[in-house]
Amino acid sequence: MSTEIELGPLVRRWGLPVKQLPSATAGIDELKPFVASILKEALPFIDTAAPKSPSPGAKKLWKSKGTKSDPDSAAKVDVLERAISCKELQAIASKHGIKAKIEEETWAVRLSAHEDAAKKGTASWDEFEHSFRLEHAKTEMAFTPNVIAANEAQRWDCTGIEVEEAGQSWDRFSLVVEEMRHKVGRPILKDRTFPVLQLSCAAKEGTGASEFVIxxxxxxxxxxxxxxxxxxxxxxxxxxxxxxERIRKLSDGKIEWLLGTASDAAGVLPLWIQDKALVGIVWKDVPLFLGWIAKERAKTGAKTSVPADAPPADSDAKEGTEQAPQATTGVPTEPTTTVSDSAAVAETAHEANPEATDAETSKTAEEPKSEVAAEGAEGNTKA
Structure with a gap:
């Protein structure tokens, strides 16, 4: 795969405004090109961090930030970083008529490979797939103490969609808008709410190694x-x-878990401080997930199923379903920890500026939530 990957306008920190989302009644003719355009950007981009085929030039795009380890994970976690410059982003914005605040977009990546087994220090393929492809929101609620509310706000029917992209057939699509609220340092720092359009899909069975992406x-x-x-x-x-996020089976039977993210916790925190903090904590969700699922496995004596009501990590788990929680709330009693994309962003708000004052957070409440929100990113396209 060529390392000359053209960056696109969709999978960006500036996001998509509501008017660029599919219509509420969208059918396969509208949804298929929309999800295909997202995959066309996302798959080649994340592949440069951990290429499926030899690509020496790809690693030049990413800077190693070291390897991390933790007792709850038998596998070590590699951390990488890549900065998308203002110049590159401005070119994308100009090409696609996007009106957004242009700031350098720093991506933090974590990469790990795990034994496919339902035992301490690792997890089985079924556990990974159930937790992250089928039950992503409930999993995050279940083992992230600082997630205090979650809501699946919108869902589209993706039945029958199949897409060819990056040399692979993809099906089992899911497209939803998830809202999650995190506490990050009450009463000093305000809670953060993350509304995201979330696409998931899996490699078509029988067409190659098992794989899914979110x-x-x-x-x-x-x-x-x-x-x-x-x-x-x-x-x-x-x-x-x-x-x-890409989770796939490797030729040696291990499970590769790759995630890349860029973020903005909003408020008064400078992005360069946030980016530094994010690179330092993005790896933590690996041992935290594995530690949590080991405890759940011990409770049930069987394959873990995420609770239907997705309680915080300090609550007892209940029998799971595949429907996301609707405005579920809880009051966690354990210390705040990072275990997911949005949790990592939320933690940067506290780690990057632990001495923020009420006056500072009050000031941000009066300001526009972001320039992107104010302007609506009017020029965003689905192509």
């Missing part, structure tokens, strides 16, 4: 939608993360 894109003005719930709450700041 792409999350901010919807900065989702509060204007009649589908919004948590995004309309006035006592939280809208924050943003874009991410691409």
């Amino acid at each position: 792409v999350s894109i901010p919807v900065p003005d989702f509060a204007t939608s009649d589908k919004a719930n948590l995004s309309k709450e006035k006592d939280a700041l809208i924050a943003f993360y874009v991410s691409i």
Whole structure:
């Protein structure tokens, strides 16, 4: 695969405005080209961080930030970083008529390979797939103590969609808007709410190695939608993360877990401080997930199933379903930890500026949530 990957306008931190989302009644003719355009951007981009085929030039795009380890994970975690310059982003914005605040977009990546086994320090393929492809939101609620509310605001029917992209057939599509609210340092720092368009799909069975991907894109003005719930709450700041997650079976039988994300916790925190903090914590969700699922496995004595009501990590798990929680709330009692894309962004708000004052957060509440939200990113396209 060539390392000369053209960056696109969709899988960006500036996100997609509500008016660029598919219509509420969209059918396969509208949804298929939309999801295909997202995959066309996301798959080649994340592949440069961990190429499926030899591509020496790809690694030049990413800077190693070291390898991390933790007792809860038998596998070590590599951390990488790539900065998309203002010049590159401005070129994308100009080409596609996007009106957005242009700031350098720093991506933090974590990469790990795990034994396919339902035992301490790792997880089985079924556990990975159930937790992240089928039950992504509930999983995050279940083992992220600082997630205090989650809401599946909108879902589209993707039945029958099949897409060819990156030399692979993809099906089992899911397309939803998820809202999540995190506490990040009460009472000093305001809660953050993350509205994202989340696409997931899997490699078609029988066409190659098992693989699935999840792409999350901010919807900065989702509060204007009649589908919004948590995004309309006035006592939280809208924050943003874009991410691409790829989980696949390797030829040696191990499970590769790759995630890349760029974010903005909003408020008064400078992005360069946030980016530094994010690179330092993005790896933590690997041992935290594996530690959590080991405990759930011990409770049930069987394959873990995420609770239907997705309680916080300090609550007992219940029998799972495949429907995301609707405006579920809880009051976690454990210390705040990072275990997901949005949780990592939220934690940067506290780690990057632990001495923020009430006056500072009050000031941000009076300001526009972001320039992207104010302008609606009017020129965003689906192509």
